[in-house]
Ligand code: TXA
């Protein structure tokens with residue numbers, strides 16, 4: 001579907017997808033971050049199908065997507081002031097807010113927690129689909145569990161063909177990394193997952209926030225169940241390299257000398273500086289939005305090339321760089337080499 005279509009809610013493809021959701025089946029759809037795998041958040045039967053299609057551990061709760069703010073009060077016990085302000089500033093948009101649940105959504109959505117994660121996506125196709133379905137739509141990223149999240153319909157097809165009722169193809173997503181998850185049930189609010197809305201942007205609206213310790217310290221259990229799993233991983237091992245181009249090149253050369261096919265994740269600015277078997281440029285370092293946008297497609301590109309090992313440049317941990325480094329670290333299983 002064309003996301004610029006004026007009458008998306010009556011678009012036949014969106015109508016068909018909404019019908020599947022009403023029949024408690026699962027369909028993939030685009031959001032501004034990544035493709036989601038949507039199902040009726042009120043139905044145990046529908047939600048079970050999401051976990052099954054993705055191979056997702058059942059203790060990892062889902063985000064509920066809404067199209068209008070009026071849907072929110074039906075799902076939560078209360079709306080804290082911090083959440084009010086964040087919604088006014090960032091919804092629709094890549095910010096997921098954790099509320100106390102009033103247990104309207106299926107307990108499978110919340111994986112038995114007393115809280116529920118809610119967001120209003122900033123994508124006309126997603127909003128039209130939720131509206132046409134007439135129910136809140138639970139949706140994790142539409143990838144097989146552990147794989148990089150899908151940023152176009154092809155990625156979804158690659159992972160989930162034959163496992164879901166269909167995909168609404170709305171072209172490539174824009175933001176490229178998932179929404180920021182923030183817990184507004186405590187004061188100050190706590191960022192559980194860095195994402196499309198930066199900590200700096202959030203603090204400009206509600207003042208200082210906390211960041212889940214598990215994001216910065218080893219050995220801490222994350223407050224967001226999903227953050228404990230290895231994720232975003234390409235097939236080959238990935239290593240983040242923090243150092244000069246020469247340092248990186250030495251690592252590449254050593255692996256190539258032992259007969260390995262070596263991939264490098266670089267940027268448009270730096271891609272000419274390396275000699276390796278496969279070099280993928282992931283956006284412009286100067287503009288981290290382009291790096292976030294291309295990150296998962298770049299990671300998936302190495303699977304097609306069947307490399308044996310991947311070395312990746314690192315990024316500054318400020319602004320969108322926090323989300324980018326968080327995803328790269330997960331893809332690398334924490335493997336970082338410093339010069
Ligand atoms: O951008 C996004 O957020 C995408 C699109 C499709 O909206 N969705 C997405 O969903 O990334 P998923 O399931 O891949 O990630 C949801 C994250 C997980 O880390 C999960 O543990 C966390 O949100 N989460 C969900 N409900 C929670 C809750 N009640 N408390 C804490 N964390 C929660």
Ligand code: MG
Pocket residue numbers: 140141149
């Ligand atoms: Mg995911």
